[in-house]
Amino acid sequence: MSPALIALLPFIGALLPGLLVRSGRSVAATASGTTTLIALLGLLLHIPAVMRGEEIVARFEWLPLIQLNANFRIDGLGLLFGILILGIGLLIITYARFYLSRQDSVGKFYTYLMLFQGAMMGIVLSDNILLLLVFWELTSLSSFLLIGYWRHLPAGRQGARMALTVTGMGGLAMIAGMLILGQIAGSYDISQILQSKDAIQASPLYLPALILILIGAFTKSAQFPFHFWLPHAMAAPTPVSAYLHSATMVKAGLFLLARLWPVLSGTPEWFWIVATTGLITMLLGAAIALFKDDLKALLAFSTVSHLGLITMLLGFGTEEAAIAAVFHIINHATFKAALFMTAGIIDHETGTRSIARLGGLRKLMPVTFLIGTVAALSMAGIPPLNGFLSKEMMLYEASHLDQARQLFMVVATVAALFSVGYSLRFIFHVFTGPERDDYPHHPHDPGFGMWAGPALLAVLVVLIGLFPNTMAGWLVDASATAVTQHAAHSHIYLWHGVNAALIMSIIAIAGGAALLGGHRPLLAAWDAAPRPEAKSIFDGLLLACVRAGRGLTDRLTNGSMPRALTGFTLAALFAGCYAWYTGAAGKVTRPMLPIEPVPFIGWLLVMTATGCMVFFHRVRLLALVLVAIVGLITSMFFAYFSAPDLALTQISVEVVTVILLLLALNFLPKRTLTETSSSRRGWHAFVATLSGVGFGALCYAIMRRDFAFDPISGYMLQNSYKLGGGDNVVNVILVDFRGYDTFGEITVLGIAALAIFALTQTLLQGNSARRLLNWKHDQARAGDRHPLMLVIATRVLLPISLVVGIFIFLRGHNQPGGGFIAGLVVAIALLMQYMASGYAWAQTRQTIPYHALIGAGVVAAGVTGIGAWFNDKPFLTSAFGYFKLPFLEEIELATAMGFDLGVFLCVVGAVMLALNSLSRIARRAGETVNEKPMDIDLSTEQQKGAL
Amino acid sequence: MELLVATAIGACTAAGIYLILRLRTFAVVLGMTMLTYAINAFLFVSGRLVVNKPPILHGHGEVHLADYTDPLPQALVLTAIVISFGMTAVVVMMSLGAFIEGGDDRINMPKDDRIMPPLKTIDDTKPEDETA
Known part of the structure; x- marks a missing residue:
């Protein structure tokens, strides 16, 4: 299947739920699921070719003049992300069918979801950065709709706005960065850009381009200091969080880092900015996650932390680190999507997501418990699950850095320690402990449809953990090859012998268990500690902008239309005069046409009608008749000066307009009272006369000169019959x-x-x-x-x-x-x-x-x-x-x-x-x-x- | 002839601008109609004044450009005329709507409408009605 078609299918799928909105949840879900499945199958059919190292390309010219072409390409990286987006998308579609209630407008939900899916597929399959930018903005917009899907919840609306503001601003920065990149490389095709590493890194514009692109990627992937929007986006329905905020949208930033890795990485700037940001984010997210009471907030901050981890790995700039990053992308998507869906199940069945009100669900919800535990243990990095493998690889890379090794080793271990802490907390504070009798609903396991998706992911978590090379090795190799542009071979083993990474892992697990033990006093200390609240800072900034905007508006206008229009007219007049006196007009070359009697009568009529109209404009019906006279003469003017089409159009439009105004006048007052003082009227008349004289003089000046350049209409005259078949x-x-x-x-x-x-x-x-x-x-009706x-x-x-x-x-x-x-x-x-x-x-x-x-x-x-x-x-x-x-x-x-x-x-x-x-x-x-x-x-x- | 056309366009412009500076909607609508005439005529005369040479081909042989006036401004003005009808219709309906809803046809924003509630938070004050 053509890559373009794979990217297009979700958009086609987006139309179906909207059209089938009356058919209910199952039909809408089936329609979306079917298109997703077809796209997924189409993508999977390309696996053998990608494994052979081929790239599947589809190119269409869209706007070749600005090099914006619809070029699509499937390589290893696109394949990996495509499988994640479509595969997890399919699970989410199934899950959402059972998660949403009858009151929710399901057609809208699936339409937004498919729109988002299409935008994501567009990002990962684009081979043109301008096209990629289009899809990038589309993800921001569609995620805005999805986060704010429950429009009646203020938190949903605020979260959606915040996400749109932050990612939208990042997107703007990225557009600038991408344009610079394309300028340096001389092409906007990604495959071309990837060939020009030396030119890009030698350019003085490398650093600005890098920073701008990184702002785009970091805002999207919720990296410090832009991490704050992600937890607020959790107001979305859980299927959305599971899809957008575990597997796809937040990974778009990482995708971009990976996509441009061959040309941007390897410099000290790249290492310090990207790796350090990743490191800080990893630590910060993990620490905050430990103290969150809301299950989804815990998972949100843990996502922030894991995204930081992957960013850091990409920032290291080595091939091994890139392999580890790609592998962790897969692992994180599996266990985190499963965890989000588990959280959604718990919320759905117990009626609360607050950890303080949960506990003891192990016996009540055994299936959910099993899925949640496997996924959470993988998130903690417990062997033999897949999270352990990639976390080991991360710790190994951190301990083999050439620069700032101690710093990265220590902070990475601490972050891993927090990570173990919150993962264990997810298990122990939710599932174990005594059963309670004050759950909002009586909890029980959901139907098969709801747990099937997370269960499948949990099975994958175990299988990838046990057989990493069979299950995921090929995909990791293919995508790491695409990231590094060298043939990459991963060697993933559960047991590497006793090395630094293993010792760091053991410290983390032990420390994390200790953290859980001392959670209560730690939480009290955390709550007591003063810390900046991102939302209030964000709101404050936004409020300041709104205030400034309002202040400026108030200063510019006082609600008086004549005042604003006078200003506008004078400004236009000034601009015209300035252009006339600074520019150079050509010589007068055209002789005047002789004045004929009939046109002269027309002129007299226009002038008289216009004058009378101004004079009598308070008598509205009369003024309307006079305006109509001017319109009719305009039509004759067109007819006289060789424009029969215009004359016909003008005369018929005139009729329609006058009827319309007459019908409106039926309701409006028939007279206008004098309300302005004579001095004000004089001033307005002065402004009007000035602009009339100016405009008339401009027309006269144009008419007396020949065309400065040959008009393009020569082509049209010559080819009208040949090409268009008309006289x-x-x-x-x-x-x-x-x-x-x-x-x-x-x-x-x-x-x-x-x-x-x-x-x-x-x-x-x-x-x-x-x-x-x-x-x-106000007038008598006609008899x-x-x-x-x-x-x-x-x-x-x-x-x-x-x-x-x-x-x-x-x-x-x-x-x-x-x-x-x-x-x-x-x-x-x-x-x-x-x-x-x-x-x-x-x-x-x-x-x-x-x-x-x-x-x-x-x-x-x-x-x-x-x-x-x-x-x-x-x-x-x-x-x-x-x-x-x-x-x-x-x-x-x-x-x-x-x-x-x-x-x-x-x-x-x-x-x-x-x-x-x-x-x-x-x-x-x-x-x-x-x-x-x-x-x-x-x-x-x-x-x-x-x- | 050019002088006549230029003065007529100037007069229409002046009348249009004077009328859009009035305080009642109907005068403003009429003023915009007058401005429309002036601006369409201005666009048209950018193709220069040519008598008796409409851009309709006679014969399918070689085309002598000097036999025809410039068709491009005409095509532009033709759509402009239709679009300005659309614009006039919208403006008329808006003024009519304002008159029916508000009870007068003044064009300025009333003082009371300009006083906005003080900003305390950027959040919207009341949630939309989902049931609507």
């Missing part, structure tokens, strides 16, 4: 050359209409709905609201105007017209029916909802564009041909027509939805609904006449 160059630009812009534009138009719809929805509820119900119109003449005339006009619409649509490619104009014409034709016979009457005869029209339009345009892919052409490349239909002229059928149809539908839908919204408001305000098309009932009138 109307403007239309070909819209649907073909710049089709992507148009696609965006109709989407925006659709969104605007939907926003109007949503706005109306809220207006029809609550306070404003009550106001509308008691609405008193004959649906006049006979209008009704009959519009009915006659409807088919004619629809035919005109179709005609304009069909000719658009070669003559003035096209989807935009046709859409507006058809919308006007429909509007006339609504105006003549009333909204409700017309609506019952119109069955397609306008939202659907907008959606269909965007889809039609998109599908037309995608169609080009099947002919190996870029998005929106059009094909065309000419056909002769009976009784009609020769017409052209181009794929662009499908696109134009999308434009058409979207425009009709958007215009109608906007006006529909207004009429809904009118009906709520007591507009009567007529049952007949017009007020006078013709049938009864005729009968009267007959009588």
